[in-house]
Amino acid sequence: MSTETYAVELRDVRKRFGKTEIIRGANLQVRPSERVAIIGPNGAGKSTLFNLISGRFAASSGEIRLNGERVDGMPPYEINRRGLSRSFQVSNLFTRLSVFENIRCAVLWSMKAHYAFWRFLSDMHDVNDRTEQVMEMIKLDRKRNALAMNLTYAEQRALEIGMTIAGGASVVLLDEPTAGMSQSETQRFVQLIREATEGKTLLTVEHDMGVVFGLADKIAVLVYGEVIAFDTPDKVRANARVQEAYLGSVLAEQQAAAAGAHG
Numbered sequence: 001m002s003t004e005t006y007a008v009e010l011r012d013v014r015k016r017f018g019k020t021e022i023i024r025g026a027n028l029q030v031r032p033s034e035r036v037a038i039i040g041p042n043g044a045g046k047s048t049l050f051n052l053i054s055g056r057f058a059a060s061s062g063e064i065r066l067n068g069e070r071v072d073g074m075p076p077y078e079i080n081r082r083g084l085s086r087s088f089q090v091s092n093l094f095t096r097l098s099v100f101e102n103i104r105c106a107v108l109w110s111m112k113a114h115y116a117f118w119r120f121l122s123d124m125h126d127v128n129d130r131t132e133q134v135m136e137m138i139k140l141d142r143k144r145n146a147l148a149m150n151l152t153y154a155e156q157r158a159l160e161i162g163m164t165i166a167g168g169a170s171v172v173l174l175d176e177p178t179a180g181m182s183q184s185e186t187q188r189f190v191q192l193i194r195e196a197t198e199g200k201t202l203l204t205v206e207h208d209m210g211v212v213f214g215l216a217d218k219i220a221v222l223v224y225g226e227v228i229a230f231d232t233p234d235k236v237r238a239n240a241r242v243q244e245a246y247l248g249s250v251l252a253e254q255q256a257a258a259a260g261a262h263g
Protein backbone atom coordinates (compact mmCIF):
# COMPACT_ATOMS: atom_id res chain seq x y z
CA MET A 1 0.00 0.00 0.00
CA SER A 2 1.23 3.52 -0.83
CA THR A 3 2.72 5.52 2.05
CA GLU A 4 2.46 8.85 0.21
CA THR A 5 0.73 11.59 2.19
CA TYR A 6 -1.93 13.28 0.12
CA ALA A 7 -3.27 16.75 0.75
CA VAL A 8 -6.79 15.37 0.30
CA GLU A 9 -7.65 11.71 0.14
CA LEU A 10 -11.03 10.01 -0.16
CA ARG A 11 -11.30 6.28 0.41
CA ASP A 12 -14.52 4.60 -0.61
CA VAL A 13 -16.61 7.55 0.59
CA ARG A 14 -20.36 7.10 0.55
CA LYS A 15 -23.19 9.46 1.36
CA ARG A 16 -26.85 8.57 1.59
CA PHE A 17 -29.74 10.96 1.88
CA GLY A 18 -32.52 8.75 3.24
CA LYS A 19 -32.44 5.64 1.08
CA THR A 20 -30.74 7.28 -1.88
CA GLU A 21 -27.00 6.87 -2.16
CA ILE A 22 -25.65 10.03 -3.79
CA ILE A 23 -21.91 9.44 -3.32
CA ARG A 24 -21.27 5.82 -4.15
CA GLY A 25 -17.76 4.84 -3.15
CA ALA A 26 -15.72 7.85 -4.24
CA ASN A 27 -11.93 7.57 -4.25
CA LEU A 28 -9.54 10.45 -4.83
CA GLN A 29 -5.89 11.19 -4.07
CA VAL A 30 -4.85 14.81 -4.45
CA ARG A 31 -1.17 15.63 -4.01
CA PRO A 32 0.01 18.80 -2.24
CA SER A 33 -0.02 21.87 -4.56
CA GLU A 34 -2.10 20.12 -7.22
CA ARG A 35 -4.96 22.00 -8.83
CA VAL A 36 -7.92 19.72 -9.33
CA ALA A 37 -11.20 20.48 -11.07
CA ILE A 38 -14.18 18.28 -10.26
CA ILE A 39 -16.51 18.03 -13.22
CA GLY A 40 -19.57 15.96 -14.02
CA PRO A 41 -23.20 16.14 -15.06
CA ASN A 42 -25.82 18.00 -13.02
CA GLY A 43 -26.74 16.04 -9.93
CA ALA A 44 -23.59 13.88 -10.04
CA GLY A 45 -22.80 14.87 -6.46
CA LYS A 46 -20.06 17.50 -6.90
CA SER A 47 -21.45 19.89 -4.29
CA THR A 48 -22.18 16.98 -1.97
CA LEU A 49 -18.55 15.89 -2.27
CA PHE A 50 -17.41 19.42 -1.34
CA ASN A 51 -19.79 19.37 1.62
CA LEU A 52 -18.31 16.07 2.76
CA ILE A 53 -14.70 17.21 2.44
CA SER A 54 -15.35 20.49 4.27
CA GLY A 55 -17.34 18.73 7.02
CA ARG A 56 -20.71 20.32 6.33
CA PHE A 57 -22.13 16.83 5.73
CA ALA A 58 -21.04 13.70 7.57
CA ALA A 59 -20.11 10.78 5.33
CA SER A 60 -22.24 7.64 5.67
CA SER A 61 -19.07 5.57 5.40
CA GLY A 62 -15.49 5.70 4.12
CA GLU A 63 -12.49 7.82 5.05
CA ILE A 64 -11.63 11.43 4.30
CA ARG A 65 -8.08 12.51 5.05
CA LEU A 66 -6.49 15.94 5.09
CA ASN A 67 -2.69 15.90 4.98
CA GLY A 68 -2.87 12.29 6.12
CA GLU A 69 -5.14 12.91 9.10
CA ARG A 70 -8.68 11.55 9.18
CA VAL A 71 -11.17 14.40 9.24
CA ASP A 72 -14.43 12.57 8.46
CA GLY A 73 -16.72 13.11 11.42
CA MET A 74 -15.09 16.43 12.37
CA PRO A 75 -17.12 19.65 12.33
CA PRO A 76 -16.23 22.24 9.65
CA TYR A 77 -14.30 24.53 12.03
CA GLU A 78 -12.01 21.68 13.11
CA ILE A 79 -11.27 20.85 9.49
CA ASN A 80 -10.70 24.55 8.80
CA ARG A 81 -8.24 24.71 11.71
CA ARG A 82 -6.32 21.88 10.10
CA GLY A 83 -5.75 23.92 6.97
CA LEU A 84 -8.78 23.57 4.69
CA SER A 85 -10.75 26.61 3.60
CA ARG A 86 -13.91 26.55 1.52
CA SER A 87 -14.96 29.45 -0.66
CA PHE A 88 -17.06 32.23 0.69
CA GLN A 89 -20.07 33.11 -1.42
CA VAL A 90 -20.86 36.66 -2.49
CA SER A 91 -23.78 36.39 -0.08
CA ASN A 92 -21.30 35.97 2.82
CA LEU A 93 -19.59 39.32 2.23
CA PHE A 94 -20.26 42.20 4.59
CA THR A 95 -21.75 44.50 2.00
CA ARG A 96 -21.51 47.65 4.15
CA LEU A 97 -17.89 47.08 5.07
CA SER A 98 -14.91 48.01 2.92
CA VAL A 99 -12.62 45.61 1.09
CA PHE A 100 -10.01 46.14 3.80
CA GLU A 101 -12.50 45.49 6.60
CA ASN A 102 -13.90 42.36 4.97
CA ILE A 103 -10.46 40.80 4.52
CA ARG A 104 -9.41 41.89 7.99
CA CYS A 105 -12.43 40.08 9.47
CA ALA A 106 -11.41 36.87 7.71
CA VAL A 107 -7.81 37.24 8.94
CA LEU A 108 -9.05 37.85 12.48
CA TRP A 109 -11.31 34.80 12.46
CA SER A 110 -8.50 32.57 11.36
CA MET A 111 -6.13 33.94 13.99
CA LYS A 112 -8.76 33.53 16.66
CA ALA A 113 -9.14 29.94 15.59
CA HIS A 114 -5.41 29.35 15.87
CA TYR A 115 -4.18 31.38 18.80
CA ALA A 116 -5.03 32.15 22.39
CA PHE A 117 -6.84 35.46 22.71
CA TRP A 118 -3.92 37.31 24.41
CA ARG A 119 -1.65 36.39 21.55
CA PHE A 120 -4.26 37.33 19.03
CA LEU A 121 -4.49 40.86 20.54
CA SER A 122 -0.73 41.30 20.57
CA ASP A 123 -0.58 40.42 16.90
CA MET A 124 -2.71 43.24 15.51
CA HIS A 125 0.10 44.53 13.31
CA ASP A 126 0.39 41.03 11.82
CA VAL A 127 -3.32 41.18 11.07
CA ASN A 128 -2.95 44.41 9.15
CA ASP A 129 0.14 43.16 7.28
CA ARG A 130 -1.66 40.00 6.27
CA THR A 131 -4.71 42.00 5.19
CA GLU A 132 -2.51 44.17 2.93
CA GLN A 133 -0.87 41.08 1.48
CA VAL A 134 -4.20 39.44 0.66
CA MET A 135 -5.60 42.61 -0.93
CA GLU A 136 -2.58 42.67 -3.24
CA MET A 137 -2.99 39.01 -4.09
CA ILE A 138 -6.57 39.58 -5.25
CA LYS A 139 -5.66 42.87 -6.91
CA LEU A 140 -8.07 44.93 -4.84
CA ASP A 141 -5.51 47.01 -2.94
CA ARG A 142 -6.51 50.09 -4.89
CA LYS A 143 -10.14 49.48 -3.90
CA ARG A 144 -9.31 49.06 -0.24
CA ASN A 145 -11.83 51.66 0.93
CA ALA A 146 -14.66 50.70 -1.44
CA LEU A 147 -17.68 49.13 0.22
CA ALA A 148 -18.22 45.53 -0.86
CA MET A 149 -21.67 46.44 -2.18
CA ASN A 150 -20.16 48.97 -4.58
CA LEU A 151 -17.73 46.52 -6.20
CA THR A 152 -18.40 44.95 -9.60
CA TYR A 153 -19.56 41.33 -9.55
CA ALA A 154 -16.09 40.09 -10.59
CA GLU A 155 -14.48 42.18 -7.84
CA GLN A 156 -16.92 40.75 -5.30
CA ARG A 157 -15.93 37.27 -6.39
CA ALA A 158 -12.26 38.24 -6.05
CA LEU A 159 -13.04 39.43 -2.53
CA GLU A 160 -14.58 36.01 -1.83
CA ILE A 161 -11.31 34.39 -2.90
CA GLY A 162 -9.43 36.79 -0.64
CA MET A 163 -11.60 35.89 2.36
CA THR A 164 -11.12 32.21 1.56
CA ILE A 165 -7.31 32.36 1.46
CA ALA A 166 -6.92 35.02 4.18
CA GLY A 167 -6.23 32.48 6.93
CA GLY A 168 -3.40 30.85 4.98
CA ALA A 169 -5.10 27.48 4.45
CA SER A 170 -3.02 24.98 2.49
CA VAL A 171 -6.07 23.37 0.88
CA VAL A 172 -8.63 25.61 -0.80
CA LEU A 173 -12.05 24.54 -2.11
CA LEU A 174 -13.66 26.90 -4.63
CA ASP A 175 -17.22 26.34 -5.75
CA GLU A 176 -17.81 27.58 -9.32
CA PRO A 177 -15.48 30.56 -8.91
CA THR A 178 -16.22 32.08 -12.33
CA ALA A 179 -19.97 31.45 -12.51
CA GLY A 180 -21.86 34.48 -13.82
CA MET A 181 -18.81 36.18 -15.36
CA SER A 182 -18.30 37.28 -18.95
CA GLN A 183 -15.70 35.49 -21.12
CA SER A 184 -13.08 38.22 -20.71
CA GLU A 185 -13.68 38.53 -16.97
CA THR A 186 -13.38 34.76 -16.70
CA GLN A 187 -9.97 34.71 -18.39
CA ARG A 188 -8.60 37.39 -16.09
CA PHE A 189 -10.12 35.64 -13.10
CA VAL A 190 -8.49 32.31 -13.89
CA GLN A 191 -5.14 34.11 -13.78
CA LEU A 192 -6.08 35.73 -10.47
CA ILE A 193 -7.01 32.34 -8.99
CA ARG A 194 -3.73 30.86 -10.23
CA GLU A 195 -1.70 33.60 -8.56
CA ALA A 196 -3.71 33.80 -5.35
CA THR A 197 -3.55 30.03 -4.78
CA GLU A 198 0.07 29.54 -5.88
CA GLY A 199 1.61 26.66 -3.94
CA LYS A 200 -1.71 25.63 -2.41
CA THR A 201 -3.77 22.55 -3.11
CA LEU A 202 -6.84 23.67 -5.01
CA LEU A 203 -10.09 21.80 -5.53
CA THR A 204 -12.72 23.46 -7.63
CA VAL A 205 -16.15 22.52 -8.90
CA GLU A 206 -16.55 24.06 -12.31
CA HIS A 207 -18.88 23.79 -15.30
CA ASP A 208 -16.97 26.03 -17.72
CA MET A 209 -14.62 23.75 -19.64
CA GLY A 210 -12.43 26.72 -20.63
CA VAL A 211 -11.76 27.34 -16.94
CA VAL A 212 -11.29 23.65 -16.21
CA PHE A 213 -8.72 23.13 -18.94
CA GLY A 214 -7.02 26.49 -18.22
CA LEU A 215 -6.68 25.98 -14.49
CA ALA A 216 -6.48 22.32 -13.59
CA ASP A 217 -3.41 20.10 -13.37
CA LYS A 218 -5.82 17.21 -12.98
CA ILE A 219 -9.50 16.64 -13.54
CA ALA A 220 -11.74 14.38 -11.49
CA VAL A 221 -14.84 13.27 -13.36
CA LEU A 222 -17.75 12.48 -11.07
CA VAL A 223 -20.65 10.55 -12.54
CA TYR A 224 -23.47 9.17 -10.38
CA GLY A 225 -21.42 9.63 -7.22
CA GLU A 226 -18.32 7.83 -8.47
CA VAL A 227 -15.00 9.24 -9.66
CA ILE A 228 -14.82 7.53 -13.06
CA ALA A 229 -11.58 9.24 -14.10
CA PHE A 230 -8.85 11.24 -12.38
CA ASP A 231 -6.03 12.33 -14.62
CA THR A 232 -4.36 15.16 -16.53
CA PRO A 233 -6.64 17.25 -18.78
CA ASP A 234 -5.27 15.67 -21.97
CA LYS A 235 -5.78 12.14 -20.71
CA VAL A 236 -9.26 12.90 -19.41
CA ARG A 237 -10.22 14.49 -22.71
CA ALA A 238 -9.07 11.35 -24.53
CA ASN A 239 -10.76 8.95 -22.12
CA ALA A 240 -13.50 7.06 -23.96
CA ARG A 241 -15.57 6.43 -20.83
CA VAL A 242 -15.52 10.13 -19.97
CA GLN A 243 -16.40 11.11 -23.52
CA GLU A 244 -19.36 8.81 -23.41
CA ALA A 245 -20.57 9.67 -19.92
CA TYR A 246 -20.11 13.41 -19.99
CA LEU A 247 -17.42 15.29 -21.79
CA GLY A 248 -18.33 14.52 -25.38
CA SER A 249 -21.69 16.28 -25.21
CA VAL A 250 -20.53 19.11 -22.93
CA LEU A 251 -17.53 20.01 -25.08
CA ALA A 252 -19.64 19.92 -28.23
CA GLU A 253 -22.22 22.23 -26.60
CA GLN A 254 -19.65 24.70 -25.29
CA GLN A 255 -17.75 24.76 -28.60
CA ALA A 256 -21.00 25.40 -30.45
CA ALA A 257 -21.90 28.20 -28.02
CA ALA A 258 -18.43 29.77 -28.39
CA ALA A 259 -18.65 29.54 -32.20
CA GLY A 260 -22.10 31.18 -32.03
CA ALA A 261 -20.76 33.99 -29.83
CA HIS A 262 -17.87 34.69 -32.23
CA GLY A 263 -19.77 34.15 -35.47
Ligand SMILES: Nc1ncnc2c1ncn2[C@@H]1O[C@H](COP(=O)(O)OP(=O)(O)OP(=O)(O)O)[C@@H](O)[C@H]1O
Pocket residue numbers: 017022040041042043044045046047048049
Ligand atom coordinates in the same frame (compact mmCIF):
# COMPACT_ATOMS: atom_id res chain seq x y z
N1 LIG B 1 -29.30 17.72 1.71
C1 LIG B 1 -29.78 16.92 0.75
N2 LIG B 1 -30.83 16.10 0.97
C2 LIG B 1 -31.30 15.28 0.03
N3 LIG B 1 -30.80 15.18 -1.20
C3 LIG B 1 -29.76 15.97 -1.51
C4 LIG B 1 -29.20 16.87 -0.55
N4 LIG B 1 -28.16 17.53 -1.14
C5 LIG B 1 -28.09 17.05 -2.40
N5 LIG B 1 -29.05 16.12 -2.63
C6 LIG B 1 -29.26 15.38 -3.87
O1 LIG B 1 -28.01 14.82 -4.24
C7 LIG B 1 -27.86 14.83 -5.64
C8 LIG B 1 -26.54 15.45 -6.01
O2 LIG B 1 -26.61 16.84 -5.74
P1 LIG B 1 -25.33 17.79 -5.86
O3 LIG B 1 -25.84 19.17 -5.64
O4 LIG B 1 -24.24 17.30 -5.01
O5 LIG B 1 -24.94 17.58 -7.39
P2 LIG B 1 -23.99 18.47 -8.31
O6 LIG B 1 -23.14 17.51 -9.06
O7 LIG B 1 -23.30 19.49 -7.48
O8 LIG B 1 -25.03 19.15 -9.28
P3 LIG B 1 -24.98 20.56 -10.07
O9 LIG B 1 -23.92 20.41 -11.09
O10 LIG B 1 -26.35 20.64 -10.68
O11 LIG B 1 -24.72 21.63 -9.06
C9 LIG B 1 -29.07 15.54 -6.22
O12 LIG B 1 -29.99 14.58 -6.67
C10 LIG B 1 -29.63 16.28 -5.02
O13 LIG B 1 -31.01 16.43 -5.12
